[in-house]
Amino acid sequence: MYCCNGCITSVWHFWYPYPYREISGGRELFVLVVTVDIFLGPLITLAVFNRRKSPIELRRDLTVTGLLQLAALGYGLWTVAVARPVHMVFEIDRFRVVQAIDVDETLLSQTPKSVQALPVAGPTLLAVRHFKDDKERMEATLAALQGVSLASRPDLWRPYEEATADVLKEAKPAIHLLTRFPANVAEIELVLEKVGRKPSNVVYLPLVGRKSFWTVFLDPVTAQVLTTMPLDSF
Known part of the structure; x- marks a missing residue:
């Protein structure tokens, strides 16, 4: 049992690094899997x-119990795998965390060669490219209305580095958050202090997760992601 839980714990920390475990609901999933396994x-x-019981009966019952536990472990690991966050994608005017199960499998063949569609080494940073024409824009909009976000479409992905100008164009000065959220001033300043920054030299964009909204803080020159915090900045 300890071996099983240790395996799940290792995978959880590997696939759900902070803050993704909070943004994607990984903590609740982990608790559920471990509880079932216990x-x-x-x-x-x-x-x-x-x-x-006779030795034969006892051996049979313990074998069945072991098989059930292994089946539960396998199902738990599969669930953790398909629900794992694979990308944080800049999507027009926000960031969105994309989980493996969100990715449109019918479009995987159209993933750019420079992008790994379903990485197993933790989430990567990507961006949505510009639409080729109005027809593509309309198709993507209709798909989004049906629940397929732009960020989850492999055919629209591009390396984050190519979107620096677009990111900085949409990003807003973090100092504005101090006025918008006076009750969170101390928390915002503390989060930025941990990465050696102040609100005056940082920009931000909202971040959409599966269950909550966060804020991403960025370098105002390079668009490098500095840190995040659980603040709905829409």
Whole structure:
């Protein structure tokens, strides 16, 4: 059981580094998987273990319990895999965290060669390219209305470095947040202080997650992502 939970814990930290575990609901998923594994492990073992059983019966019951636990571990790892965040994508005027299950599989063949569609080494930073024409814009808009976000479409991805000018064009001075959210001034300043910055020399954009909205702080010259915080800055 400890081996199983240790495996899940290692994968969780690898695939769900901070802040993605918070933005994508990874913490709740991890708790659910580990809880199920615990119930199917030692608790069921205690329930079926009985010294009055014959060695054959006991061996059979413990084998079934072990198989159930392995099946639960496999399902848990599969769930963690398909729900893992794979990209943080700049999408026109915001960032959006894309999970593996969000990616349109029918468009995977159109992923740019410079982009890894479903990385296993943790989330990467990407951007949505400009539309080729009005027809593509209309098709993408209709797809978005049906729940397929632009950020989850491999055919629209491009390296983040190519979008620096677009990112900085949409980004806003972080100092504006101090006026918009007076109750969060101390928290904002503390978050930026940890990366050696002040609100006066940082810009920001909103970040859309599966369950919440965050804020991404960026360098005003390079558009480098500096840090994030759980603040709805839309």
